[in-house]
Amino acid sequence: DGGITQSPKYLFRKEGQNxxxxxxxxxxxDAMYWYRQDPGQGLRLIYxxxxxxxFQKGDIAEGYSVSREKKESFPLTVTSAxxxxxAFYLCASDTGKDTEAFFGQGTRLTVV
Amino acid sequence: xxxxxxSPEALxxxxxxxxxxxxxxxxxxxRGLFWYRQDPGKGPEFLxxxxxxxxxxxxxxxxxxxxxxxxxLHITAPKPEDSATYLCAVRGSGTYKYIFGTGTRLKVLx
Numbered sequence: 001d002g003g004i005t006q007s008p009k010y011l012f013r014k015e016g017q018n019x020x021x022x023x024x025x026x027x028x029x030d031a032m033y034w035y036r037q038d039p040g041q042g043l044r045l046i047y048x049x050x051x052x053x054x055f056q057k058g059d060i061a062e063g064y065s066v067s068r069e070k071k072e073s074f075p076l077t078v079t080s081a082x083x084x085x086x087a088f089y090l091c092a093s094d095t096g097k098d099t100e101a102f103f104g105q106g107t108r109l110t111v112v
Numbered sequence: 113x114x115x116x117x118x119s120p121e122a123l124x125x126x127x128x129x130x131x132x133x134x135x136x137x138x139x140x141x142x143r144g145l146f147w148y149r150q151d152p153g154k155g156p157e158f159l160x161x162x163x164x165x166x167x168x169x170x171x172x173x174x175x176x177x178x179x180x181x182x183x184x185l186h187i188t189a190p191k192p193e194d195s196a197t198y199l200c201a202v203r204g205s206g207t208y209k210y211i212f213g214t215g216t217r218l219k220v221l222x
Contacts, residue, residue, distance in 0.1 A: 035212075041214060042116070042212035043199070043201075045209055045210075090155055098163070099161070100158050100161045103156045106154065
C-alpha cells in the first residue's frame, strides 16, 4: 500500500541535542512538507520541498533544517537552536499540483 | 493574508443528531479547500477537496459544501465513531502552502 511513513512515533531527547525525524513516501509525489502541531493551534508549516534538491522555508523554520536528496525522503532535523521543540510533527506530500496532501502518522517529540 | 477560521471549537452531539461544522476562509485565488479528520495522536486523514463555489461532495454520513466565503461539513445521523477533530485547510494562488484552521473537536455520544 502506498503511503507516508514517519519514524519514530515517539522521540525523547535532552535539551541541547539535535534530533532527526524521518519521513518516507512511496506515493511518487513531487512535493513534501513538514508541519508542527501544538494544542489549540492550527498546523504550522516548517519547510516544504517541491522537487528533489530544492526546499523553501515555511512560517516557522528557525531552529530546523531539512534535506531532499531523494524524491522519497524528506528528513527534518530539530536543532538545539529551536527554543521550544516539544510538539507533534507531521510530514505530508502531494503531487505538486492542485491536489490534496496526504499525511503521515506523526512523530511526537519531547525534549526534557 | 490567507486565513481560515473554524467554528465551533468543540461540539457534542447525541448519536443520530445531525449538525454542521463551519470553515470560513479568506484567500487570494482559491486553489482548493480541503477537509481532514484527525484522531488523537494520529495524522490527519483526507476527506474531501472542493475547488469552486457550489461544489458538493459526499462520503457516507459526511457532506462538504463550498461557497465563496465558507465551507460546511454536514454530518447526518452521526455515530460515536465519527468523534474526531475535523480540520479545514485552503490553498491560494501563488503559494504552495496549505493554511489550516484550528479544527472542530466533535464528540458523538451513544
